[in-house]
Amino acid sequence: xxxxxxxxxxxxxxxxxxxxxxxxxxxxxxxxxxxxxxxxxxxxxxxxxxxxxxxxxxxxxxxxxxxxxxxxxxxxxxxxxxxxxxxxxxxxxxxxxxxxxxxxxxxxxxxxxxxxxxxxxxxxxxxxxxxxxxxxxxxxxxxxxxxxxxxxxxxxxxxxxxxxxxxxxxxxxxxxxxxxxxxxxxxxxxxxxxxxxxxxxxxxxxxxxxxxxxxxxxxxxxxxxxxxxxxxxxxxxxxxxxxxxxxxxxxxxxxxxxxxxxxxxxxxxxxxxxxxxxxxxxxxxxxxxxxxxxxxxxxxxxxxxx
Numbered sequence: 001x002x003x004x005x006x007x008x009x010x011x012x013x014x015x016x017x018x019x020x021x022x023x024x025x026x027x028x029x030x031x032x033x034x035x036x037x038x039x040x041x042x043x044x045x046x047x048x049x050x051x052x053x054x055x056x057x058x059x060x061x062x063x064x065x066x067x068x069x070x071x072x073x074x075x076x077x078x079x080x081x082x083x084x085x086x087x088x089x090x091x092x093x094x095x096x097x098x099x100x101x102x103x104x105x106x107x108x109x110x111x112x113x114x115x116x117x118x119x120x121x122x123x124x125x126x127x128x129x130x131x132x133x134x135x136x137x138x139x140x141x142x143x144x145x146x147x148x149x150x151x152x153x154x155x156x157x158x159x160x161x162x163x164x165x166x167x168x169x170x171x172x173x174x175x176x177x178x179x180x181x182x183x184x185x186x187x188x189x190x191x192x193x194x195x196x197x198x199x200x201x202x203x204x205x206x207x208x209x210x211x212x213x214x215x216x217x218x219x220x221x222x223x224x225x226x227x228x229x230x231x232x233x234x235x236x237x238x239x240x241x242x243x244x245x246x247x248x249x250x251x252x253x254x255x256x257x258x259x260x261x262x263x264x265x266x267x268x269x270x271x272x273x274x275x276x277x278x279x280x281x282x283x284x285x286x287x288x289x290x291x292x293x294x295x296x297x298x299x300x301x302x303x304x305x306x
Contacts, residue, residue: 052183063189084143091152099127106123223263236303261281
């Protein structure tokens with residue numbers, strides 16, 4: 001990865017060390033994100049910069065598709081480090097999130113007459129949270145705890161020790177600590193409120209839908225082959241669509257998908273003939289597709305001429 005020529009290049013040993021030790025400065029971080037195709041506003045860059053410097057987790061909320069998960073993916077790319085992802089869901093427990101013992105192997109050990117200590121490291125199955133603090137990492141990985149609001153409230157208690165001290169206590173083994181504190185990104189679509197105790201262990205940022213100018217920059221970065229005028233019209237259409245009362249307004253990810261589809265279709269203009277049959281890339285509920293594809297479509301297309 002190469003940054004703006006006015007900034008030190010990341011290719012040097014010194015700059016690589018700065019990245020690995022998280023001493024990258026704020027402007028360099030902003031340019032690194034942009035080079036990787038992630039167009040962040042100043043507030044997000046500031047919060048992320050502080051989370052890196054302070055070695056704190058970053059809790060990001062926002063509507064689906066605004067770039068919360070992509071932020072973690074991009075950080076792993078920038079820092080050239082593993083991305084460890086924990087996808088949350090209802091019923092997620094410690095065994096699936098942090099660790100569990102390999103009971104079949106322990107049983108075989110007993111049956112073979114080699115009982116001894118059955119709670120050794122070789123019998124430990126490491127799940128994402130424990131993987132993130134594994135001392136064998138050469139550098140800090142990125143830990144993505146995705147959609148924490150989908151997990152049960154009880155699960156949040158499992159994260160408190162990890163986010164507070166980047167350690168996990170296993171009764172049979174003791175406390176395991178990270179040699180390199182992971183870059184922890186927690187995301188939420190705010191389907192429910194997350195407990196304050198968890199939020200206090202992180203820096204917080206709400207990701208808004210981007211302005212038209214920034215969304216154009218995002219689409220151009222992700223779909224550089226798309227005609228510039230068509231790109232502007234695509235974004236204007238989506239921005240107008242978000243003002244309509246819908247079950248699920250399109251996120252930036254949907255804008256990028258739609259722009260990519262239009263490029264593959266060889267579209268050179270945005271009209272009803274191309275927009276109506278491709279609305280399924282923007283909208284995920286049939287009622288929303290029917291509403292946007294009806295008489296309202298002409299108004300939405302008209303907004304792209306403004």
